Amino acid sequence: xxxxxxxxxxxxxxxxxxxxxxxxxxxxxxxxxxxxxxxxxxxxxxxxxxxxxxxxxxxxxxxxxxxxxxxxxxxxxxxxxxxxxxxxxxxxxxxxxxxxxxxxxxxxxxxxxxxxxxxxxxxxxxxxxxxxxxxxxxxxxxxxxxxxxxxxxxxxxxxxxxxxxxxxxxxxxxxxxxxxxxxxxxxxxxxxxxxxxxxxxxxxx
Amino acid sequence: xxxxxxxxxxxxxxxxxxxxxxxxxxxxxxxxxxxxxxxxxxxxxxxxxxxxxxxxxxxxxxxxxxxxxxxxxxxxxxxxxxxxxxxxxxxxxxxxxxxxxxxxxxxxxxxxxxxxxxxxxxxxxxxxxxxxxxxxxxxxxxxxxxxxxxxxxxxxxxxxxxxxxxxxxxxxxxxxxxxxxxxxxxxxxxx
Numbered sequence: 415x416x417x418x419x420x421x422x423x424x425x426x427x428x429x430x431x432x433x434x435x436x437x438x439x440x441x442x443x444x445x446x447x448x449x450x451x452x453x454x455x456x457x458x459x460x461x462x463x464x465x466x467x468x469x470x471x472x473x474x475x476x477x478x479x480x481x482x483x484x485x486x487x488x489x490x491x492x493x494x495x496x497x498x499x500x501x502x503x504x505x506x507x508x509x510x511x512x513x514x515x516x517x518x519x520x521x522x523x524x525x526x527x528x529x530x531x532x533x534x535x536x537x538x539x540x541x542x543x544x545x546x547x548x549x550x551x552x553x554x555x556x557x558x559x560x561x562x563x564x565x566x567x568x569x570x571x572x573x574x575x576x577x578x579x580x581x582x583x584x585x586x587x588x589x590x591x592x593x594x595x596x597x598x599x600x601x602x603x604x605x606x607x608x609x610x611x612x613x614x615x616x617x618x619x
Numbered sequence: 620x621x622x623x624x625x626x627x628x629x630x631x632x633x634x635x636x637x638x639x640x641x642x643x644x645x646x647x648x649x650x651x652x653x654x655x656x657x658x659x660x661x662x663x664x665x666x667x668x669x670x671x672x673x674x675x676x677x678x679x680x681x682x683x684x685x686x687x688x689x690x691x692x693x694x695x696x697x698x699x700x701x702x703x704x705x706x707x708x709x710x711x712x713x714x715x716x717x718x719x720x721x722x723x724x725x726x727x728x729x730x731x732x733x734x735x736x737x738x739x740x741x742x743x744x745x746x747x748x749x750x751x752x753x754x755x756x757x758x759x760x761x762x763x764x765x766x767x768x769x770x771x772x773x774x775x776x777x778x779x780x781x782x783x784x785x786x787x788x789x790x791x792x793x794x795x796x797x798x799x800x801x802x803x804x805x806x807x808x809x810x
Contacts, residue, residue, distance in 0.1 A: 436644070436647060436648075436788060437644060438644075439640070439643035439644055439647070440640050440641050440642065440643045440644070440732050441640075443640040443643065444639060444640040444641075483700075484697070484700065487696055487697070487700065488693065488697070491692050491693040491696050491697075492693065494692055495689065495690070495692050495693060498692065499689060513743075514736050514739050514740060514743070517691075517692045517735070517739055518641075518732045518735060518736060518739075520692055520696055520735070521696065521729075521730045521731070521732045521735050522732075523644055523730060526730060589799075589803065590637065590638045590639070590640065590799050590803075591637075591795075591796040591797070591799030591800045591803065592796070593640065593796075594792045594793070594795040594796035594799055595792070595793060595796040597792050598785070598788075598789040598790070598791070598792030598793045598795075598796065599789065601788050601789045601792065602784050602785055602789040605784075605787075605789075606784070
C-alpha cells in the first residue's frame, strides 16, 4: 500500500510529467488560455492514460516485445477516438475550442512514455495508481497555468468575473507568448518546491 | 483562398511552434546546436509533406466512401508510423548520404505532433490536395525556422549570465516567449 501511495505521489511533483520530465508540452500550453479548457484537457488525458495503462498492463504478458510499439499505439488511438467522439457529442463547445488537440492526445509523449516505462512491466493496481498520479500531475499544472493566464489576461476564473470591473486585462497572457512565459515561471517554481521539500528529508536522514 | 496566403499564414502568422505550441517536445529537446536543429527541421519537412500526400487521398477516396471517417485518428497515426519506417529503409539503402544526415531523427518523428496535426487540419479546413501540400510545406518550414531561431539563441545563452532561478529549462521558455512576441508582429501581414 505504501508503495502504491508513493507511485501516486511521484507523478504529482517529483516526476511531474510536464514540469520535470518535460513531455506532453504541446497540449499543455495550447489549451490553457482558460480554466475550463484546462480541466477538460486534463480529464480527457487522464481517461486515456488510465485505460491504456489498464489494458496494456492486463495484456503485458501476451504482447510480443518486438511488436509492442504498434500495439500500444493502436490501444491508445482507440481510447483517444472514444474521448474525441464523446467530447464532440456531449461537450461540443469545449471540443471546438480545443480543436485538434483532442485527437493529438494519441501522440502525447506522456501516455507513450508511461505505458512503455511503467504499465508494460507492472501489475494492474500499480498501473492504475501511476496513471492517476500522472494524470493528476498533468491536470494540476494545466489548471494552475490556465488560472494565472485567465485571471491576468481576462480577469475571470472559469468564466466567472473575479477581478474588479476597473481591472484592465493584460491581453498578453491569453496570447501564445504569455503561455510560454507563465510555463517557464512554473518550471522555476517547481524546481524551487522540489529543492525545499528534499532538504528537510536529507537532514533527518 | 490563394496558395500564397495559406503558405504565409502557416509559416509566419500562425507559426506552428511559437503561436500554436505544436511539436514543443522536439523544439526544446533538439535545439542544443544549430546543425542538429536544421537536421531535425528538414526531416520533419520531408515527412510532413509525404504524410500529407499519403493521408489526404486516403481520407477522401477510402475513408469517406466507406463511411469510416471516425477511424481517422487510428488510420493516420498508423500511416505516418509506417511511412516513417519505409522512408528510413529507403534512405538507408539508396541514399546513404541523406540517411546519415537525418536518419537518426526519423524514429523521433513518429510522435511529432506537428505532422499529425497538419494531416488532421487539412481535413478539418476542407483544403484541396494542392492547398494541403502548400499548407504542409508552410507549417513544416515554420517549424524549421523556429528551431533554427531557438538554437541560435541558445548558442548565445551559453555565454550570458542567466538569473539563477531561471537557469536550465525555464529560460528557454522565456526566450520562446520573446520570440513569440516578435512573431506576433507578423499578424498584420495578412488582411
